[in-house]
Amino acid sequence: MQRVIEFLASLAPTSLMPVAVLLLLLGGSAVAWPLVVAKGDRNEVKRRLKVEEASKPVEQAEPAPRKNSNAVREKAVKRAQEFYAKSDPENVARLRMKLIQAGYMEPRAIGAFFLIRFAAFIGLALGAFLVNHWMASADSTMTSRWSFVILSGAAGYFLPGLVLSQKVREKMREYRNGFPGFMDLMIVCSDAGMSMEAGIERVSKELAKTYPALSQNLQLVSLELRAGRSLDDALKALADRLSLDEVRSFATLLQQSKELGTSLSGALRVFSDEMRHKRMSLAEEKAHALPAKMSVPVTVCILPVVLMIAIIPIIVKMTAH
Secondary structure, three states: OHHHHHHHHHOOOOOOHHHHHHHHHHHHHHHHHHHHHOHHHHHHHHHHHOOOOOOOOOOOOOOOOOHHHHHHHHHHHHHHHHHHHHHOHHHHHHHHHHHHHOOOOOOOHHHHHHHHHHHHHHHHHHHHHHHHHHHOOOOOOHHHHHHHHHHHHHHHHHHHHHHHHHHHHHHHHHHHHHHHHHHHHHHHHHHOOOOHHHHHHHHHHHOOOOOHHHHHHHHHHHHHHHOOOOHHHHHHHHHHHHOOHHHHHHHHHHHHHHHHOOOHHHHHHHHHHHHHHHHHHHHHHHHHHHHHHHHHHHHHHHHHHHHHHHHHHHHHHHHHO
16 A cells, blocks of 8 residues: 555655545545445336326427538447457457347447447546656656556546446346336236237336336337247347346246146236245345445444544553653
8 A cells, every 4th residue: 555655646746635635536436436326226216206297298409410420420330340340259249238238229339339448548548648747756757657557548448348337237226126017017918818919018118117228128029029039039038138037037937838828827926926025035135234244344444543542542641751
């Protein structure tokens, strides 16, 4: 830790004030990160408590499209996607699935992601280079300066991947919260005599306001079924897009119910109850793990302060004599 502080201090011209500002910004980011992560949970509660009112759409004058800038951006995205697709097709395929799980369904999302990663890499590296040029002292070595530039560029390279992983976790949380509701609505549709295909199409419209991402994926399933794809294959593709084991179990349940001739509504009702029980078990597991997780920040942040308050008066008395 002392070497890190000395390295940061070498970038400052006279004092440790920039180091203190940097550490303050890092601490503020660490405190604000849980609030940013919990934004999805707050939006989830707002969606459940929100009362939708019918309103007429307001027509707005659309701005004139910028053909030149859009054409340049589309061409750059296409070139980036083609380049990475030829160089590493397996990695591009994994990235494509991850983008779909995060809610980015467009094929050009791959090229846009690579452009954002490249721009973040160049931008942070250039920003670190300019900081070294303007703020670094004469005592700082070339090794420390270039290390700072390289570390900043690496942070810019990996930052889009971290944001994408956070998006995937938020979407999975929405899918997991909305799937029991989807099962309940499917039970209602099954009891009303609707087929599975018609029920999926109807439920996708009902979930459009509460769980828009799940509704979009269900609409894709409905379109695949209209195009002639079998229900089992469409549900397996849905499980890959949502990355949930519950969807795979749902596809297996429908297949077994069709083969054995059992009641579909009864099987769906039992499966929905099991999913809610599993979700409650996960919540209880997180609640029981909270005291163990709180012990680390308590030990790191509070215990040193308590020891200082207890020991410093004794040291002052001993040095006074």
